[in-house]
Amino acid sequence: MNFLYILDLVGTAAFAASGAWAGIRREMDLLGVLVLGLVTATGGGTLRDVLLGDSPPFCLKDETYLYISLAVALAVFFQHRRLEFLQHPLLYFDAIGLGTFVVIGTGKALSFDLGFIGAVMMGVMTATAGGVVRDILSGQVPLILRKEVYASACLAGGALMTLMHYTSVPPNLGAAIAAITVITVRLLAIRHNWALPRATP
Amino acid sequence: MNFLYILDLVGTAAFAASGAWAGIRREMDLLGVLVLGLVTATGGGTLRDVLLGDSPPFCLKDETYLYISLAVALAVFFQHRRLEFLQHPLLYFDAIGLGTFVVIGTGKALSFDLGFIGAVMMGVMTATAGGVVRDILSGQVPLILRKEVYASACLAGGALMTLMHYTSVPPNLGAAIAAITVITVRLLAIRHNWALPRATP
């Protein structure tokens, strides 16, 4: 589980950076940038824990998540020009975070005996709800509702993991396959500009 | 209680359809439309359960709500032109959902021993919070804060039901009267374009 924890912190840092950058782009002040970094990184898991009734949420039990988020957001705020070169690699770290968050969220929901859709939803929500709140706080229609195969990659991984949970696949193997699925689908989507169908209005 | 359950599912379907249509109008992709359908149909009851501390929320305990919401949103996404003729009748199903949700929310709050305002608020919230989140996710000022006698119909029904709860009116009769009040006020408001007063700025 130690390896998963490290991936979790890497994902947290990547999400915090994306939130902080969104705040800078919207010309927020220092505090706004910190809040956006924090919310993007920890919002999804917090919402999951609130819905599961597991309080206080993970990041208030283990403040490491909060310290990392704030440190990253501070660094981005004060050094965002010097850190510009990180914007592209950030997409990869973000994908790692996505895979990790889905696996953690789905796994936790399964351990709370949720049903199929509930477990998949908790996985997707853990990975994406922070970004949704980031967009709402920035006054934008949430990105994941509009474009890119982002939440869909999470959906695929969460569904796969939940299905394997009902079989005799060892949990750790199932989690690894699910995380790799999310990360692979996400990276392919970035590379090939995949998009979901849209209804013709 | 079986009859109430069926009405509840009818309302869920109507709310999911209204959410899905909002997503299509905002040119969201398949996933966005599913999320909006789901959130509109189950968001109010979920928020109620989170506030009452009844976790996991109703729709994670009985996934029927999730399956219906997703099925309706899928159907609207793929057949929204063919289903156009449903837009008008949808207003009536939506009114049924409104009445049912108010009664369920107020009833649950009363069984949790909430006070007068709390019980009425939970009823109104069960019926309207999903639509508020739908509007926020679509980047719009929530409709119910701006126009139409919508939440006010819920307010009337919730208040009536809570008042009757303090008298010797049998609970089922009280619930029926409250639901019929919500539905009647709502349909009259649609027919006669009722609106609440606005402050002259």
Place this chain on the structure above:
Amino acid sequence: MNFLYILDLVGTAAFAASGAWAGIRREMDLLGVLVLGLVTATGGGTLRDVLLGDSPPFCLKDETYLYISLAVALAVFFQHRRLEFLQHPLLYFDAIGLGTFVVIGTGKALSFDLGFIGAVMMGVMTATAGGVVRDILSGQVPLILRKEVYASACLAGGALMTLMHYTSVPPNLGAAIAAITVITVRLLAIRHNWALPRATP
């Protein structure tokens, strides 16, 4: 604790007034104004209680908060022109509310054994989350993320109170110092137009 309770109600009234005025400015109807008043006044403490798992939240346990919020919002709705002269003094009552809410939120988090950042966050959130929801419901980027030393005043007070909690300072004295800090910083910020640094994009 009685004195703190009175300050708490004063702050609730001030927050409800600011929410109601925001609704009037956005040309909302009566119900929208009531909802905005209610949410601004009680949203922060409610979110805190949800995250701490203390359900139902404070305002559903003691409905005084709801009655005051609704009464103030009603008064503002119907008499907002006659009450115009209160707009300026409102800033001072708002500052009192800010200090009180921070102290209550931080204190509650400490009694739930949260860590340093968690306790400070709960204090800041109790004081500011209601205003954030008010702005989101009004379709605006939350004010506190963009300008003014508002949340930062709360941050200073919450951090001070948490630090003193780890020393032998008597809790009541610590709370008083923290509240006075928040109020003083906030009033100085208003007077001198203080602002936090912004990242140069």
